Amino acid sequence: MTQEFVRNALIGGSATALASGFVGYFLVLRAQVFAGDALSHVAFTGTLAAALAGVDLRLGLFAATVLVGVAFSALGGRVREDDAPIGVVFVWVLGLGVLFLDLFNRGAGGSNGVIASRTLFGSIFSLTAAQTEVAAVIAVGIVGGMVAIARPLLFITAAPATAAARGVRVGLLGAAFLGLLGIDAGEATQAVGALLLLGLLAAPAGAAARLTASPAVGVALSTGFALASVWIGITIAYLDSSLPPSSAIVSVAVALYAAAFLVTARR
Amino acid sequence: MQQLLVYPFMVSALEAGTIVAVVAAVAGWFMVLRRQSFAGHTLSVMSFPGASGAALAGWPLPVGYFVACAVAAVAIAGGSLRRGARDRRQESAVIGTVQVAGFALGFVFLSRYNGVLESLESLLFGSFLGITRSQVETLLGVGLGTLAFFAVAGRPLLYASVDEPLARAHGVPVRLLHVAFLLVLGLAVAATAQITGVLLVFALLVAPAAAARQVTARIGLGLALTAAIGLVVTWVGLGLAYFTDRSSGFYVTTLAFGIYLAACAGRWLARRFA
Numbered sequence: 001m002t003q004e005f006v007r008n009a010l011i012g013g014s015a016t017a018l019a020s021g022f023v024g025y026f027l028v029l030r031a032q033v034f035a036g037d038a039l040s041h042v043a044f045t046g047t048l049a050a051a052l053a054g055v056d057l058r059l060g061l062f063a064a065t066v067l068v069g070v071a072f073s074a075l076g077g078r079v080r081e082d083d084a085p086i087g088v089v090f091v092w093v094l095g096l097g098v099l100f101l102d103l104f105n106r107g108a109g110g111s112n113g114v115i116a117s118r119t120l121f122g123s124i125f126s127l128t129a130a131q132t133e134v135a136a137v138i139a140v141g142i143v144g145g146m147v148a149i150a151r152p153l154l155f156i157t158a159a160p161a162t163a164a165a166r167g168v169r170v171g172l173l174g175a176a177f178l179g180l181l182g183i184d185a186g187e188a189t190q191a192v193g194a195l196l197l198l199g200l201l202a203a204p205a206g207a208a209a210r211l212t213a214s215p216a217v218g219v220a221l222s223t224g225f226a227l228a229s230v231w232i233g234i235t236i237a238y239l240d241s242s243l244p245p246s247s248a249i250v251s252v253a254v255a256l257y258a259a260a261f262l263v264t265a266r267r
Numbered sequence: 268m269q270q271l272l273v274y275p276f277m278v279s280a281l282e283a284g285t286i287v288a289v290v291a292a293v294a295g296w297f298m299v300l301r302r303q304s305f306a307g308h309t310l311s312v313m314s315f316p317g318a319s320g321a322a323l324a325g326w327p328l329p330v331g332y333f334v335a336c337a338v339a340a341v342a343i344a345g346g347s348l349r350r351g352a353r354d355r356r357q358e359s360a361v362i363g364t365v366q367v368a369g370f371a372l373g374f375v376f377l378s379r380y381n382g383v384l385e386s387l388e389s390l391l392f393g394s395f396l397g398i399t400r401s402q403v404e405t406l407l408g409v410g411l412g413t414l415a416f417f418a419v420a421g422r423p424l425l426y427a428s429v430d431e432p433l434a435r436a437h438g439v440p441v442r443l444l445h446v447a448f449l450l451v452l453g454l455a456v457a458a459t460a461q462i463t464g465v466l467l468v469f470a471l472l473v474a475p476a477a478a479a480r481q482v483t484a485r486i487g488l489g490l491a492l493t494a495a496i497g498l499v500v501t502w503v504g505l506g507l508a509y510f511t512d513r514s515s516g517f518y519v520t521t522l523a524f525g526i527y528l529a530a531c532a533g534r535w536l537a538r539r540f541a
Contacts, residue, residue, distance in 0.1 A: 033359040034305035037366065084480070087304035087473035088527050094466055095520025102514055195374075199367035206360025244378055247371040254368045257360075261346060 006238060008127040009245070013230035015132075015139035016188050017200055021226030022146045023184050024205035025219050026177065030157050034083050035072050035178060036201045038090035039185035040194035042068045045097035046186075052100055062186040068093065069182030073175040124192045124234070124245050131191055138187045145180050153177055154215055196246045200226045203253035207260035229253035277509070279398040283406055284505055287459050288471060288497035290410040293417055294455045295472035296493045297448065299480055301428045304473050305359065306343050306449060309366040310456045311469045313339045316373035317457070323380040329405065332457040339365050340453035344446040351442055352431060398462060409458035416451045424448060425486065466516050471497055474523030481530035496526055 027033050042064050050060020068089070075085045127135070156163040156170045164170045188197035204225030208218045233249030240248075272278060298307045313335040321331025346361030347353055417424070427434040427441045435441045460468045475496035479489050504519035 028356050028360045031355040031359040033363040034308070037305065037308065037363060083302050083304040084299045084473055084477040087308065087469065088477050088524060091466070091470040091473060092520045092524035095470070095517045095524075098466065098514050098520075099517035102517070195367055195370045198363055199371070202360050202363025202367065206357065206364055209356055209360060242378060244374045247374045247378075250367045250371040254364055254371070257364050 004129070005125055005127070006234070008129060008132045009124045009234050010231065012127045012132040012135040012191055013124050013234060013249070014227055015136045016184075016192050016196070017204075017226035017230045018223055019139040019142040019184050020188060020197060020200035021204050021223030022143055022219060023177075023181055024201035024226070025208060025215075025222040026146070026150075026153060026157070027181065027201055028205040028209050029154075029215075029218075030177075032178075033198075033202050034086050035069070036181060036185065037198055038072070038086050039065045039069055039182055040189055040197045041090060041097075042093050043186060043189040043194065045093050045100065047190075048097055048100035048104060052104055058186075058190065061190060062183065064093075065186040065189075066179055066182035069178040069185070070175050073171065073178045124196065124249070125237070127191060135187060135191050138183065142180055142184050142187075145176075149173060149176055149180075150215075150219075193246050196249060199246075199250035199253050200229065203250070203257040204229060207257045210257075210260045210264045225253065225256050229256065276397065279400065279403055280505060281502070283398050283403050283462050284501040285498060286403070286406050286410045287463055287468075288475075288501040289494050290413050290455050291459055291468065291471035292475050292493040292497035293490060294413060294452050295476040295497075296479065296490055297417065297421075297424060297428070298452060298472055299476040300425070301448070302355075303358075303449075303452075305362045307452060307456065307472045308469050309343070309362050309369070310336050310339055310449075310453045311460055311465050311472070312366060313369050313453075313457075314460045314465050316369045316376065319373045319376035319380060323376045329457075329461060332461055333454065335369065336453035336457040337450060339369060340449040341446065344449045348442060348445065352435075353445065402462065406458050406462065409454060413451055413455045416447070420444065420447065464516070467519055470516075470520045470523055471501065474520070474527055475500065478523070478527040478530040481527070481534045496523075500526065 024033075024036070027036055043061050046060040046062075046064025047057050048060075049064065050057045053060070071089070072086055075089070152163070152168055153173055156168055156173055160170055184201075185197060188194075188200070205218075205222040207225055208221035211221060212218050229249050229252040233252045234245060236252070237243050237245035237248040272281075295307070298304060314332055317331040317333075317335030318328055319331075320326075320335065321328050324331075342365050343358070343362055346365070347358030349357055423434070423439045424444050426437070427439050427444045431441055456468055456472070459471070463471065475493045478496055479492040482492060483489050500519055500522045504515050504522055507513075507518045508515035
């Protein structure tokens with residue numbers, strides 16, 4: 001475990017797990033996991049658009065995920081209740097991505113194509129030291145932002161009408177939350193890949209929400225499960241190098257969810 | 268325009284496109300009504316583990332698609348029920364979990380399978396222009412089966428979707444319908460995805476239905492409008508792709524998105540000036 005790539009994978013993976021476990025818990029409480037799924041795909045179009053325009057790929061990536069995330073919340077309070085608008089927007093953004101890919105392949109962008117695909121399908125075992133640092137800083141920022149909005153966000157999630165009547169800015173909070181989700185999606189897709197992002201958003205939080213109704217315990221369990229998935233998954237992938245690391249991590253997360261399902265189904 | 272219909276492959280493509288558009292529209296209308304777009308998207312990406320699993324096991328590709336979609340549908344249905352009722356939080360979480368489980372399995376199958384999964388491109392973006400007669404016939408069979416399900420179960424399904432507790436009190440088998448709907452959606456998606464690819468199957472499921480529901484809440488009219496939008500989007504999209512030599516994915520999704528925006532704008536204007 002002294003190799004640099006393992007250390008980078010553990011640090012970068014833990015950072016992503018912390019942020020995604022925290023954000024994911026609220027995402028499950030608000031029944032918005034679909035928004036996370038959509039944003040991980042939007043990253044694809046954002047990266048390709050930046051590659052076409054010749055600007056820094058990360059600029060396109062984060063601009064796309066954060067803007068579309070905030071746009072989801074602007075589709076009205078309906079987003080939470082009705083998931084069709086998310087589906088329609090995200091399918092069109094993917095269609096745009098297909099066009100960009102087409103334009104890109106016909107242009108003279110041979111080497112840039114490699115960069116784009118690396119940005120899209122980041123692998124946890126190829127994180128550089130610099131990327132790991134950036135991942136850690138962004139994760140701390142996301143967790144800080146979530147801690148700041150956690151209480152009012154919980155209020156508008158549990159009782160949106162009461163919260164609005166008390167003067168809580170429901171729309172603004174929802175937008176801030178999906179903005180943070182956008183940052184998480186942008187960071188995670190380029191560092192560890194879209195698969196791992198959705199896995200760490202949905203499965204640990206779903207297991208936590210099954211096991212407890214207390215938000216504080218839920219957040220702790222959710223981030224704990226996400227961290228455990230990353231650590232155990234990386235160990236498994238390290239021991240059996242034929243296994244893709246993201247598959248190993250996600251498998252642990254899914255197994256944790258299945259265990260929580262079985263424990264609570266008996267009650 | 269006649270040039271389009273000279274080639275047998277274009278005729279097959281248009282026939283398949285028509286069946287796909289109608290089946291996806293009807294299944295999608297109920298999907299949007301039941302707010303299960305996320306489930307629809309997850310079922311459409313099950314093509315990936317389905318195709319790579321079939322390649323590894325040496326099964327025919329369609330078998331892999333159907334098995335993967337059916338397993339995912341049952342898992343989603345089971346995980347989203349709590350004490351016999353739909354729990355939206357858990358539904359959201361379990362769908363995401365099923366999707367990543369499918370992807371993780373797909374990657375493992377792919378890494379175990381030493382050959383080249385040559386159809387990866389067509390898996391994502393479909394192979395509209397290489398459709399055989401037998402594919403059209405299978406699609407027609409699945410399509411008719413799907414429509415028959417909605418003809419029989421449509422009314423109670425509608426009731427269960429709009430007011431679950433009341434429907435249950437009236438003796439509607441809510442849980443059974445929940446599972447059956449996801450299975451039929453999975454079947455329709457598996458048949459459709461083989462032709463349209465992952466991107467377009469979801470586009471045709473969600474966008475026409477979402478647009479039609481902006482315009483009307485009536486059932487018959489809504490279903491007819493959804494099917495009509497689906498057909499226009501498919502035909503015009505395929506035609507444009509043929510003539511401009513670009514991927515049909517961009518045209519179909521953009522047309523569908525444009526119609527959805529127009530429907531939203533129309534609704535807003537009607538409210539404003541009504």
